[in-house]
Amino acid sequence: MLEIKDLHAGVDGNEIVNGVTLSINKGEIHAIMGPNGSGKSTLAKVLSGHPAYEITAGKITFEGKDLLELDAEQRSIAGIFMGFQYPVEVPGVNNAEFLRMAHNARRVSAGEEEIDPLDFDELLSEKMKMLGMEKKYKERNLKDGFSGGEKKKNEILQMAILQPRLSILDETDSGLDIDALRIVSEGVNKLRSESNALILITHYQRLLDYIKPDFVHVLNKGKIIKSGDKSLALELESQGYDWVTSRN
Amino acid sequence: MSDTLAEPTEETAFLDLYKKFVEEKKPQSALRAIQEAALSRFETLGFPHSKHEMYTFVNTKNLSTTLFKTPSYSKELAEDNIASHIFPDCENSCLVFVNGVFNSSLSKLGAIEDSVKISSLLEKVDTDYVLSVLENENDVFACLANVFCEDTTVVEISDKTQVPVPIQALFISSGDTSAPIICSPKLIWKIGKLAELKVIEKSVGVRSGYFLNMTQDWRISEGAGVVLTQVQADPFDTWNFIKTRVHLKRDARFHSANASTGSVLVRHHFEGRLEEEGAELILNGVSVLGGRRLVHNFVRIHHEAPQCVSHQHFKNVVNDEGRSSFDGTVIVNQGAQLTNSNQLINNLMLSNKCHADNKPNLMIFADDVKCTHGATIGQIDDDQLFYLQTRGLSEKFAKELLTRGFAESIIQTIQFPEVVKELSSTLLKKLEVDNV
Numbered sequence: 001m002l003e004i005k006d007l008h009a010g011v012d013g014n015e016i017v018n019g020v021t022l023s024i025n026k027g028e029i030h031a032i033m034g035p036n037g038s039g040k041s042t043l044a045k046v047l048s049g050h051p052a053y054e055i056t057a058g059k060i061t062f063e064g065k066d067l068l069e070l071d072a073e074q075r076s077i078a079g080i081f082m083g084f085q086y087p088v089e090v091p092g093v094n095n096a097e098f099l100r101m102a103h104n105a106r107r108v109s110a111g112e113e114e115i116d117p118l119d120f121d122e123l124l125s126e127k128m129k130m131l132g133m134e135k136k137y138k139e140r141n142l143k144d145g146f147s148g149g150e151k152k153k154n155e156i157l158q159m160a161i162l163q164p165r166l167s168i169l170d171e172t173d174s175g176l177d178i179d180a181l182r183i184v185s186e187g188v189n190k191l192r193s194e195s196n197a198l199i200l201i202t203h204y205q206r207l208l209d210y211i212k213p214d215f216v217h218v219l220n221k222g223k224i225i226k227s228g229d230k231s232l233a234l235e236l237e238s239q240g241y242d243w244v245t246s247r248n
Numbered sequence: 249m250s251d252t253l254a255e256p257t258e259e260t261a262f263l264d265l266y267k268k269f270v271e272e273k274k275p276q277s278a279l280r281a282i283q284e285a286a287l288s289r290f291e292t293l294g295f296p297h298s299k300h301e302m303y304t305f306v307n308t309k310n311l312s313t314t315l316f317k318t319p320s321y322s323k324e325l326a327e328d329n330i331a332s333h334i335f336p337d338c339e340n341s342c343l344v345f346v347n348g349v350f351n352s353s354l355s356k357l358g359a360i361e362d363s364v365k366i367s368s369l370l371e372k373v374d375t376d377y378v379l380s381v382l383e384n385e386n387d388v389f390a391c392l393a394n395v396f397c398e399d400t401t402v403v404e405i406s407d408k409t410q411v412p413v414p415i416q417a418l419f420i421s422s423g424d425t426s427a428p429i430i431c432s433p434k435l436i437w438k439i440g441k442l443a444e445l446k447v448i449e450k451s452v453g454v455r456s457g458y459f460l461n462m463t464q465d466w467r468i469s470e471g472a473g474v475v476l477t478q479v480q481a482d483p484f485d486t487w488n489f490i491k492t493r494v495h496l497k498r499d500a501r502f503h504s505a506n507a508s509t510g511s512v513l514v515r516h517h518f519e520g521r522l523e524e525e526g527a528e529l530i531l532n533g534v535s536v537l538g539g540r541r542l543v544h545n546f547v548r549i550h551h552e553a554p555q556c557v558s559h560q561h562f563k564n565v566v567n568d569e570g571r572s573s574f575d576g577t578v579i580v581n582q583g584a585q586l587t588n589s590n591q592l593i594n595n596l597m598l599s600n601k602c603h604a605d606n607k608p609n610l611m612i613f614a615d616d617v618k619c620t621h622g623a624t625i626g627q628i629d630d631d632q633l634f635y636l637q638t639r640g641l642s643e644k645f646a647k648e649l650l651t652r653g654f655a656e657s658i659i660q661t662i663q664f665p666e667v668v669k670e671l672s673s674t675l676l677k678k679l680e681v682d683n684v
Contacts, residue, residue: 048638052630076640088635092653092660098639101649105640158639 001026001197002047002067002166007058009046015056016042018222024166027194031208031233032201034219035241040201041085043219044170047199048082049075062166076102077109081164083155085171085201089146095154096124096138099161106162127160131187148175156187163191168199173207185210205237220245258295258312263287265430266395269318273398278375285382286394293388302387305573305605306515306544311487316459318396319347319422319429325454327354330420333452335666338416343401345419348431348460350401359413369400369436377436381465381493387517390491393461396432407440407469414446414664419462423455423486435464439500442471448667449478456485466494466502470524473501477662478516480508481674484541491517496527496556505662506533507671510541510570520549522556522584533562534658537570537602547576547591551584551617560591563658565651566602577609578621584614591621596628596654 002024009017016039024030034040046053047060049072060067062078070078090098103123104114115123124138131153140146146154152172159167169188173181188211192198200211208216208230216232217224218241226232226244236243266287275283295312296303325346334342340359343366344351350368357366369375378400385391405411421431439445451460460482468474482488488511494502508514520529535543549558564572574593595604606623628650636646662668 050634071643072634072637073640073642073646076638082638084635088629088631090632090636090650090653092656093649098636098649101641101645102639105642109640162639 001063003059003061005059007043007046007060008056009042009053009058010056011042011053016222017046019058020219020222020224022217022224024197024199026165026197028215029192029198029200029211029213031213031216031230032199032219033203033205033216033233033236035245036203038219039222040203040219041170042222044082044168044199044201047168048072048080073105076162076164077106079165081159081162081167083152083159083167083169083172085174087151087155095140096121099124099158102158103161124161127157130160130190131157132183133157149177149180152176152184153180153187156184160187160191163196165196166199167191167196168201170201171203172200173202173204181207182210205233208233218244259291261312261315262290262295262392262395265316265318269396272318275398276370278370279397279399282375282378282382282397282400283395285379286385286391289382289385290388290391290395293386293391296388302546302575304607305575306513306542308513310512311459314428316430317424317427319349319431319458325354325420325422329454330354330418333418333420333450335414335416335448335664335670337414337664337666338448341413342416342418343403345401345417345433347421347429347458348419348433348462349398350433360411360415363405363409363411364415365404365406367402367404369402372402374402387491389461389489389515390463390517393432393434393463393489393491396430396461397434397463398432400434400436402436402438404438405440405443405445405472408442409440410444411446414448417447417449419449419451419460421451421453421458421460421482421486423453423457423483425455425457425485428457428459428486430459430461433460433462435462437464437466437468437474439466439468439472439474441469443469444473446475446663447477448664449476450481451479451488452481453483453486456483459487459489461487461489463491464493466492468494468496468500468502470498470500472497474503475663476502476504477664477667478504478506479667479671480506480510480514482511482514484511484539486511488514489517490515491519493519494521494529496520496522496524496529498524499526500524501528503528503530504532505658506531507659507662508533508535508543509674510535510537510543512540512542514541514543515546516544517546518548520547520558522549522551522553522558524553525555527553527556529556529558531558531560531562532658532661534655535562535564535572536655537564537572538567540569540571542571542573544573545576547574549576549578549589551578551580551587551589554583554585554587556584556587558589561658562593563655564593564595564604565598565655566595566604567598569599569601569603571603573605574623575607576621577611578619580610580612580614580617580619582613585616587614587617587619589617589619593623594654595623595625596651597625598627598651
């Protein structure tokens with residue numbers, strides 16, 4: 001599904017991703033862990049098409065398409081979803097209306113008709129129920145005045161509505177209390193299928209207690225220095241990142 | 249020895265126009281007294297130059313060089329032509345002013361006959377209040393509005409009256425592209441104790457070529473509440489000046505929202521006086537300015553008593569060569585303890601040639617108050633834009649959505665769904681065509 005080959009990328013002349021190679025197939029969950037400043041969030045932004053980041057070398061293909069040829073909007077339409085570490089607030093834009101616009105953007109590009117507003121409301125209510133979100137979040141402006149946990153839940157709600165083929169969740173667990181973490185994780189697990197894939201970017205192992213990864217990669221200084229199965233995350237938890245970074 | 253002629257001054261054109269106005273209209277003595285007092289005050293203050301504190305950000309020069317004429321009744325402004333400007337909730341509660349003069353035959357007052365008393369100041373010959381205000385009037389154009397005013401409409405709401413429907417005041421001008429007309433409506437709103445009233449004011453024109461120079465005084469008694477929405481929708485080649493003076497007694501409330509699309513020059517002058525404890529004043533404003541349109545807000549809020557609240561929030565979307573400016577001061581008098589006041593101006597700049605000037609001020613003479621003020625000037629936020637694009641929205645649409653969202657937060661404070669609907673389809677529609 002996603003092939004990253006020897007990717008080098010940075011911002012303002014500073015190289016932050018320094019030769020990442022990674023292959024992700026349908027149905028797989030990959031966790032990317034690493035110490036602060038290791039390049040995890042930069043990798044997520046590069047994958048989602050942030051214009052501030054420059055790709056200096058390497059290649060990314062998504063379902064056979066050259067991802068670097070697509071802008072952020074086209075990547076979204078192609079089926080890539082980015083769950084932000086710090087979702088931005090957009091005052092004055094109603095949350096439910098925004099979700100319907102995003103849903104319709106995908107339908108229109110697929111040659112389908114826009115969804116009937118009442119049908120969309122039903123779909124939205126169903127997904128909100130799944131995430132234990134109160135109805136009031138429909139009426140509010142996009143994340144304006146949402147708490148940290150509510151913002152993250154809203155990211156997963158968007159994922160549920162957009163049904164992407166590849167989701168990149170950047171530090172989705174940060175700022176969540178244990179109950180919110182459980183609800184968000186259960187939501188993500190319900191959205192899993194054999195036809196989609198997930199990249200979890202996280203600093204801590206605790207998210208992986210709820211969402212079980214097939215592969216765990218350790219990123220350090222912009223490079224994957226170790227890969228393994230979910231037991232690697234447990235080892236990192238008990239021994240710390242020094243355990244791998246000092247040996248590489 | 250030769251005769252020397254006096255150099256024509258910037259005031260001359262208006263003085264000459266007044267002579268013609270008196271000859272044509274032959275105002276009755278009570279009105280004449282007001283006009284003469286206003287003219288005298290106008291001459292004392294003088295036509296403002298660009299360094300005048302009150303006009304730092306606005307160029308009034310072309311007002312002094314334009315030869316205006318006084319309006320006559322326009323037959324084309326018949327009922328059919330004004331119907332489209334009246335909001336559905338106000339079909340039977342609408343005051344229509346044609347070229348600045350109240351028109352009783354076009355006004356529809358069926359729904360408010362029992363709760364609102366509408367009269368002419370001249371009927372009552374009650375001019376003392378107007379004359380006392382004129383003695384201290386500091387706004388030259390408010391003086392001019394009184395000079396060319398043909399009558400004053402007094403709207404009275406008695407104590408404890410809740411007006412059942414919103415009242416619309418429609419100011420419609422016929423315009424004249426060969427010689428612009430000067431239209432000077434004047435209103436005094438007297439709101440009784442514990443009364444409640446909602447008002448929508450809208451200014452429109454059939455064509456360009458007019459100077460709408462309006463004054464209105466709100467005298468709001470103890471415990472009364474007013475919600476005022478102002479919609480400025482004049483053609484480009486017009487001037488629109490409104491002086492709104494608000495007097496608030498104990499626990500009285502005045503909540504206002506203003507939406508403007510600008511013109512050659514739109515100037516709103518708000519003067520708020522919180523005279524007794526517990527009074528509350530809210531001023532919100534949104535302007536969407538494309539082309540070479542301009543809106544200037546000049547605000548003076550006087551906290552004269554303790555425990556009063558004033559909030560101001562103005563947002564401007566400025567595109568092309570549009571220009572917004574704001575000059576606002578909150579004055580907290582000695583003794584006005586526990587004042588709570590804030591003032592915020594946000595400008596969203598969409599082009600390289602647009603312009604915004606902001607001058608928020610606080611003058612505090614009490615020692616136990618909570619006051620804030622601030623202004624921002626910025627462009628579309630790159631992080632917000634990227635975020636929306638990652639959800640599949642095109643850059644153009646995302647920019648439009650963010651711009652609408654910026655303005656919407658003020659529009660959403662408007663309590664009339666029909667006004668919100670109209671602004672969404674006219675004011676915000678401009679954003680789509682103004683190459684956002």
